[in-house]
Amino acid sequence: MAERxxxxxxxxxxxxxxxxxxxxxxxxxxxxxxxxxxxxxxAMLRGALTHVPRERCLAVLLASRSEELDQxxxxxxxxxxxxxILMIPDSDSETIAKAHRLRxxxxxxxxxxxxxxxxxxxxxxxxxxxxxxxxxxxxxxxxVALKGKTDRFFRIRQTT
Amino acid sequence: xxxxxxxxxxxxxxxxxxxxxxxxxxxxxxxxxLAQGLEMIARESIDLxxxxxxxxxxxxxxxxxxxxxSPSRPEIIILTGQGDPDGADLAIRNGAWDYIEKSSSPxxxxxxxxxxxxxxxxxxxxxRALPVDREGIIGVSEPLMQALAQLSxxxxxxxGVLITGETGTGKELFAQAVHRxxxxxDKNFVVVDxxxxxxxxxxxxxFGHVKGAFTGADTARDGLIMQADGGSLFLDEVxxxxxxxxxxxxxxxxxxxxxxxxxxxxxxxxxxxxxxTNRDLDEMVAQGRFRKDLLYRLRAFHLKxxxxxxxxxxxxxxxxxxxxxxxxxxGEPAKEVSPDLLEVLSAYDxxxxxxxxxxxxxxxxxxxxxxxxLFACHLPPALRAHAARKRLVKPTATATPGTMPPAGGAFPLxxxxxxxxxxxxEADYLSALMSSVQGSMHKACSLSGVSRSxxxxxxxxxxxx
Numbered sequence: 001m002a003e004r005x006x007x008x009x010x011x012x013x014x015x016x017x018x019x020x021x022x023x024x025x026x027x028x029x030x031x032x033x034x035x036x037x038x039x040x041x042x043a044m045l046r047g048a049l050t051h052v053p054r055e056r057c058l059a060v061l062l063a064s065r066s067e068e069l070d071q072x073x074x075x076x077x078x079x080x081x082x083x084x085i086l087m088i089p090d091s092d093s094e095t096i097a098k099a100h101r102l103r104x105x106x107x108x109x110x111x112x113x114x115x116x117x118x119x120x121x122x123x124x125x126x127x128x129x130x131x132x133x134x135x136x137x138x139x140x141x142x143x144v145a146l147k148g149k150t151d152r153f154f155r156i157r158q159t160t
Numbered sequence: 161x162x163x164x165x166x167x168x169x170x171x172x173x174x175x176x177x178x179x180x181x182x183x184x185x186x187x188x189x190x191x192x193x194l195a196q197g198l199e200m201i202a203r204e205s206i207d208l209x210x211x212x213x214x215x216x217x218x219x220x221x222x223x224x225x226x227x228x229x230s231p232s233r234p235e236i237i238i239l240t241g242q243g244d245p246d247g248a249d250l251a252i253r254n255g256a257w258d259y260i261e262k263s264s265s266p267x268x269x270x271x272x273x274x275x276x277x278x279x280x281x282x283x284x285x286x287x288r289a290l291p292v293d294r295e296g297i298i299g300v301s302e303p304l305m306q307a308l309a310q311l312s313x314x315x316x317x318x319x320g321v322l323i324t325g326e327t328g329t330g331k332e333l334f335a336q337a338v339h340r341x342x343x344x345x346d347k348n349f350v351v352v353d354x355x356x357x358x359x360x361x362x363x364x365x366x367f368g369h370v371k372g373a374f375t376g377a378d379t380a381r382d383g384l385i386m387q388a389d390g391g392s393l394f395l396d397e398v399x400x401x402x403x404x405x406x407x408x409x410x411x412x413x414x415x416x417x418x419x420x421x422x423x424x425x426x427x428x429x430x431x432x433x434x435x436x437t438n439r440d441l442d443e444m445v446a447q448g449r450f451r452k453d454l455l456y457r458l459r460a461f462h463l464k465x466x467x468x469x470x471x472x473x474x475x476x477x478x479x480x481x482x483x484x485x486x487x488x489x490x491g492e493p494a495k496e497v498s499p500d501l502l503e504v505l506s507a508y509d510x511x512x513x514x515x516x517x518x519x520x521x522x523x524x525x526x527x528x529x530x531x532x533x534l535f536a537c538h539l540p541p542a543l544r545a546h547a548a549r550k551r552l553v554k555p556t557a558t559a560t561p562g563t564m565p566p567a568g569g570a571f572p573l574x575x576x577x578x579x580x581x582x583x584x585x586e587a588d589y590l591s592a593l594m595s596s597v598q599g600s601m602h603k604a605c606s607l608s609g610v611s612r613s614x615x616x617x618x619x620x621x622x623x624x625x
Contacts, residue, residue: 050490055519078489081518083356096387100348103332105356106365107384113376119358 007036011062062087162207167197205232213240224254299474303466323436325465328515331436339392347391355397373422388431399439468510476502496533504547587622
């Protein structure tokens, strides 16, 4: 499994701002450089989510166009446990209404107030806010021995 | 106000009890015979029947089932002039709430009336609960259903809602449900996370500012209060709100008007306030860290969310729901779940509540990424160790003198001795508990970790006033 990070950025087109925010997060949270993945597509976001412990993950979403915000709202189910910082393309009431469907902890619009953003990131990533994490799991050793009992199992329905 | 029917042929007793009930703010009516009483019960909606045993036309104990099954299904307290343990036992077994002697002190009687009527109010609340849109709120346990019943009471109102509960119990989920079940559901649900926003920023985020209000305010910005116009403003972790800001926010709650930072004009915003906290705001008020007037404004409705260990029967359903949800997010194929996994999950106490359960499920999915089925062995080691320890540690019940078999005599069944010891321990615990909280059910529930309805049941079972 890839190294776990505590933040991810979804920026379909705002890659320059995204890189700057990634650097900011890594320096402020004391994370190794490049440990805050910048995703530019839904597929990349899904991939990143599988490597991120959700309980400690900050999601930064940068929407530079209305359609990108629509895409983020459509993916809100994937992001529902994560604290979200959201940058919106404009301050129209329709945009604001869409933005609140993602229940962001911090909403900013262009231009980005970097001091404010930095203060919020620090506050969210403060260690005292983080709940205790369960210990990481080691590879299952008993699985093979127990596999004979499948007729008693519950099945999870797959939803897409 | 509840309605109490006193069935007793002693007019003096009827008069005294009627006054006592009236002093507690309830309405009382009387009947001097069983027939008259039963007729009134059939005709009127009665909450509590105080029933004498020896009546001119029969024995009150024999009519308990009929009274309990009447349309308003009232609670029943048996009154008698003389102590009769067998009669008390029969009364309780037949469905009476309690059995008290007429010679009891007025204070003891009043406390029992108060308790049974409190229970009744609580039960009615559940019965009157309206159907709610509970999207994402999983489970059917009684504590959860009570919380949903409380939620349903907020539907027809625009008053403030305070949601309390331990970390990870789903306060934000309930806040969303309050919004979704209100007439404001088509407008914004605006989150103000008082813990995520630096204290220096909360005010400007809430109120917004005009251009040039301070260094760096190059453009005007609408605050979150304005963005919540027509909808709901959710103050998450409201206990973290700076004291200085509490005063100005209280004014906003009272007038629904505010002045953006640097602005000259007040602006209006019509929003409903919903707040949540895992802190004891009453305690904070006592310490001078939270404004009492603000607390009253926020707490027009109070939803208390149960901890996960208080709704253990929901754990399996919650686990399956989140397994399915997370599998879909990760694009994982459907996996089977072994009963032993659910058993371990259900037995654990979950100090971090649903959030901890979800995190654990995430670990399970990661550990079983290449497997078709999920077993208890995929759980984090700490959790498996806890489960193993629980299986190995046997309860060390102390034998009480009354339950020990006589030396050389016939031994009773171990099960009977064990049950008697447990009963005694339970009764002792409850007596000590109720005495230490001086009758406060709220404190008793909080200290014991037992739900209110379960505590009522136990008090009734052990006849503890």
